[in-house]
Amino acid sequence: MLSRAATDMYWTARYLERAASMLRLLEVSYLLDLDRQEGSPPQWEPLIWITGDMALFRSLYPEASPWNVMRFLVLDVDYPNSVVACLEKARANTKGLREELPAPLWTEINRQGTALVKAATQEGISHSRVLRLCRETNRTHMLILGMVSETMAHDEAYRLWQLGTYIERADKTSRLLHVKYFHLLPKLSHVGTIVDDAHWGALLQSLEAREEYHRRYGAIMPDKVIDMLVRCPDFARSIAFCLDELRDNLSAMPGDGKRKAIDLLELLRFRVSTLSGADIIAFGVHEFINELQIQMNHISDAVIAAICPVVPSKPAKEEKK
Amino acid sequence: MLFDNYECGPFHDELFAAPGQPRDCARPLVEALEALPEGDLAARQRASERAMLKMGITFNVYGDARGAERSIPFDIIPRVIDGQEWDKVEAGLKQRVRAINLFIDDVYHDQRIIKDGALPAWVLETSRGFLPPCRGLDPPGGVWNHVTGSDLVRNDDGVFYVLEDNLRVPSGVSYVLLNRLLMKRNYPEVFHRNLVRPIADYCARLLDVLHQIAPAARSAATPCVAVLTPGLHNSAYFEHAFLARQLGVFLVEGRDLVYDGKYVCMKTTEGLKRIDVLYRRVDSAFLDPELFRSDSALGCPGLMRAYREGRLALANAPGTGVADDKVVYAFIPDAIRYYLGEEPLLPNVPTRLCHRKEDLEYTLDNLAKLVVKPANESGGYGIMVGPAASPQKRETFRKLLRENPRNYISQPTLSLSRMPTLVEGGIEGRHVDLRPFVLHGVDDVYVLPGGLTRVALTKGSLVVNSSQGGGTKDTWVVDYPQGDKK
Numbered sequence: 001m002l003s004r005a006a007t008d009m010y011w012t013a014r015y016l017e018r019a020a021s022m023l024r025l026l027e028v029s030y031l032l033d034l035d036r037q038e039g040s041p042p043q044w045e046p047l048i049w050i051t052g053d054m055a056l057f058r059s060l061y062p063e064a065s066p067w068n069v070m071r072f073l074v075l076d077v078d079y080p081n082s083v084v085a086c087l088e089k090a091r092a093n094t095k096g097l098r099e100e101l102p103a104p105l106w107t108e109i110n111r112q113g114t115a116l117v118k119a120a121t122q123e124g125i126s127h128s129r130v131l132r133l134c135r136e137t138n139r140t141h142m143l144i145l146g147m148v149s150e151t152m153a154h155d156e157a158y159r160l161w162q163l164g165t166y167i168e169r170a171d172k173t174s175r176l177l178h179v180k181y182f183h184l185l186p187k188l189s190h191v192g193t194i195v196d197d198a199h200w201g202a203l204l205q206s207l208e209a210r211e212e213y214h215r216r217y218g219a220i221m222p223d224k225v226i227d228m229l230v231r232c233p234d235f236a237r238s239i240a241f242c243l244d245e246l247r248d249n250l251s252a253m254p255g256d257g258k259r260k261a262i263d264l265l266e267l268l269r270f271r272v273s274t275l276s277g278a279d280i281i282a283f284g285v286h287e288f289i290n291e292l293q294i295q296m297n298h299i300s301d302a303v304i305a306a307i308c309p310v311v312p313s314k315p316a317k318e319e320k321k
Numbered sequence: 322m323l324f325d326n327y328e329c330g331p332f333h334d335e336l337f338a339a340p341g342q343p344r345d346c347a348r349p350l351v352e353a354l355e356a357l358p359e360g361d362l363a364a365r366q367r368a369s370e371r372a373m374l375k376m377g378i379t380f381n382v383y384g385d386a387r388g389a390e391r392s393i394p395f396d397i398i399p400r401v402i403d404g405q406e407w408d409k410v411e412a413g414l415k416q417r418v419r420a421i422n423l424f425i426d427d428v429y430h431d432q433r434i435i436k437d438g439a440l441p442a443w444v445l446e447t448s449r450g451f452l453p454p455c456r457g458l459d460p461p462g463g464v465w466n467h468v469t470g471s472d473l474v475r476n477d478d479g480v481f482y483v484l485e486d487n488l489r490v491p492s493g494v495s496y497v498l499l500n501r502l503l504m505k506r507n508y509p510e511v512f513h514r515n516l517v518r519p520i521a522d523y524c525a526r527l528l529d530v531l532h533q534i535a536p537a538a539r540s541a542a543t544p545c546v547a548v549l550t551p552g553l554h555n556s557a558y559f560e561h562a563f564l565a566r567q568l569g570v571f572l573v574e575g576r577d578l579v580y581d582g583k584y585v586c587m588k589t590t591e592g593l594k595r596i597d598v599l600y601r602r603v604d605s606a607f608l609d610p611e612l613f614r615s616d617s618a619l620g621c622p623g624l625m626r627a628y629r630e631g632r633l634a635l636a637n638a639p640g641t642g643v644a645d646d647k648v649v650y651a652f653i654p655d656a657i658r659y660y661l662g663e664e665p666l667l668p669n670v671p672t673r674l675c676h677r678k679e680d681l682e683y684t685l686d687n688l689a690k691l692v693v694k695p696a697n698e699s700g701g702y703g704i705m706v707g708p709a710a711s712p713q714k715r716e717t718f719r720k721l722l723r724e725n726p727r728n729y730i731s732q733p734t735l736s737l738s739r740m741p742t743l744v745e746g747g748i749e750g751r752h753v754d755l756r757p758f759v760l761h762g763v764d765d766v767y768v769l770p771g772g773l774t775r776v777a778l779t780k781g782s783l784v785v786n787s788s789q790g791g792g793t794k795d796t797w798v799v800d801y802p803q804g805d806k807k
Contacts, residue, residue: 003588004577095553098562099572156590255591307590311579 001156006307009157012093013164019086020141021172023134028206044069050179075120084120087113100157105147112140162249170242178289207237227277243269261302268295323355333479335400335740346403346799353511366397369503394792396742400774404800411768413667418469418759421644423660425465429456439659440652447727448646449697454612455640461534462763467636469759475738482670488641490602493773494758495560500795518770518798524567530762534634535597544597547571551603551619561602580623585633598634605639647696647730648674675726684731688715691731752777754785771796
């Protein structure tokens with residue numbers, strides 16, 4: 001497989017996963033905000049903290065009103081991580097992947113979000129319509145993931161798709177945890193004491209984990225939520241699960257360059273498995289997530305390095321054997 | 322009936338000899354069309370267009386700021402060519418393509434044609450398509466123009482003329498293949514009768530040609546073939562991707578390639594992989610910044626070194642664009658006589674070369690009657706159709722002609738043939754041309770039966786280029802049962 005196509009495949013999956021996780025988060029936050037009582041903190045700024053792009057938001061919008069945040073995160077073409085921008089980038093990437101993707105899958109990716117993009121140009125579009133489009137786009141993402149598993153050969157291209165999906169998902173889960181932990185609770189001193197069920201519940205819901213959580217752990221407790229999201233090996237959005245998928249898919253790929261990425265993965269996977277939710281709180285959620293994200297950036301770099309050959313900066317000598 | 326009100330006008334009509342009287346070769350089609358329930362044709366057309374969009378059959382339009390992708394309009398009524406007539410066209414194309422190949426080989430070697438006085442030296446000296454670095458190149462089997470797409474038009478005299486030759490990176494064959502796919506779905510009853518010559522093996526034949534020219538040292542193993550595209554933003558990108566898929570080969574861009582000092586390789590997830598044959602859809606001038614345009618990011622530095630040393634084959638060979646030059650075009654009939662000792666079977670459109678003083682004067686005096694074309698453009702850009710041009714546009718061209726006469730030719734405005742085309746409100750005659758595709762292998766020359774029929778969808782328009790609002794039709798070469806007339 002061409003390195004360029006491989007890289008495009010990896011990033012297409014990442015962009016689509018990024019868009020989908022943003023959409024889920026947004027919908028849950030929106031619904032939660034409708035229940036907000038007088039005096040409790042608004043839910044909109046934290047959404048932007050999650051993206052890490054607060055400075056850009058402030059330069060573009062006067063205040064974090066629900067509509068401004070929604071517009072910024074979903075529809076703003078000037079914001080490179082907005083949902084429509086991610087979908088556009090995914091589309092642009094797949095244009096060069098016609099040979100790699102089954103035609104129906106290619107078509108689905110190209111169609112995804114065209115309604116959202118159109119909505120982005122309309123003035124005065126209703127919130128309910130944006131929310132409906134978010135849900136539809138999300139369903140399409142599910143359909144795309146299903147088609148990837150069911151219609152693609154489970155070859156290199158498929159592995160790269162999975163790598164992109166799970167590395168992005170691990171990143172998003174960790175960011176979500178990070179931000180929610182510090183911005184949801186009214187005061188830092190309340191961490192671990194006051195549990196705001198609604199907020200933790202919303203967090204779980206945005207990861208489609210709420211029912212599963214209750215089945216496993218019962219009542220909502222921060223350390224248990226962290227436990228589930230970080231190291232539960234059979235929950236598809238936990239960091240541990242994502243790391244396992246990354247390792248399996250990477251191992252199944254041809255080539256010799258992947259050793260470094262696998263080593264990094266196994267190291268991180270071990271670290272994650274040794275810490276319970278309570279350990280992480282004791283260690284420091286902030287510190288833990290920082291460490292996690294640094295390691296995941298290294299892994300992503302190592303994955304890219306594994307699929308792009310080292311090209312001699314000057315052509316090799318005349319004689320090669 | 323469907324064609325009751327159809328008018329042929331003062332033109333040669335491809336399907337009808339006279340109103341209500343289909344040509345013999347078109348009779349099976351006309352009968353099939355008339356048997357359709359009312360409104361069915363339009364519904365099939367819409368379904369076909371939807372299918373094209375769904376398949377991602379689109380092209381990019383240059384000069385559109387948003388790089389908009391559109392699907393090329395497709396007309397549901399195919400063009401039909403009589404098999405016996407086609408045999409003559411085919412023979413003419415084979416003759417022309419052979420002569421062009423000998424011509425290209427000659428101009429990059431001894432230039433005998435100039436020494437013997439059959440071509441004036443100024444033509445080559447001033448041709449932008451002539452690439453001096455290609456002198457002395459010896460492509461495998463002596464074949465330069467593996468793929469040729471010459472444009473043919475039929476005048477009101479019913480004769481096919483060659484309008485221009487495209488040897489750089491002729492495009493459109495993907496539409497031929499896909500249009501046929503759609504038509505088989507639409508008119509199975511006609512295809513069942515085995516009247517239409519098949520075209521499905523084009524890609525197999527192209528791959529065969531590409532394998533034939535692979536460097537000899539690699540002939541034991543299957544050669545590694547790739548299609549080289551300028552990238553996503555090229556107007557024919559869809560076709561490049563389509564052909565790569567159909568050939569089962571890699572689709573590469575310049576940035577995927579690296580010259581390792583000996584071979585051209587592509588960067589893959591398993592390391593550098595050597596390429597034996599590039600079916601290049603990048604213009605020669607961009608192939609290798611070391612040798613040609615130094616600002617090119619579309620090629621690969623060192624590519625021409627590998628080519629010169631016989632470690633890489635290119636189709637088409639670099640430098641073939643010299644025969645795209647419309648001044649060179651005017652001399653191709655002479656080249657046929659010179660190299661093959663034969664009379665040309667397909668005539669050129671009478672062409673005046675503005676480089677010659679008397680031709681320039683004639684052109685300036687008759688601007689309102691003539692078509693003026695730049696010698697080195699394609700895609701219908703920079704053309705003036707005299708009778709349709711505004712006085713202002715004529716003045717602009719008057720100035721251009723005086724400033725750079727070498728760059729212009731003029732031809733009489735042809736009465737392009739027309740044929741029934743589905744338009745808003747029914748079926749009307751629209752002008753068409755034809756781009757057949759010719760493959761020149763090491764041992765033989767193959768002509769794809771039919772080719773791409775382009776149709777000027779705007780009423781009265783003569784410009785058929787897809788970049789200028791033209792559409793396409795399937796083209797059937799039909800061997801109708803003799804004596805089957807009703």
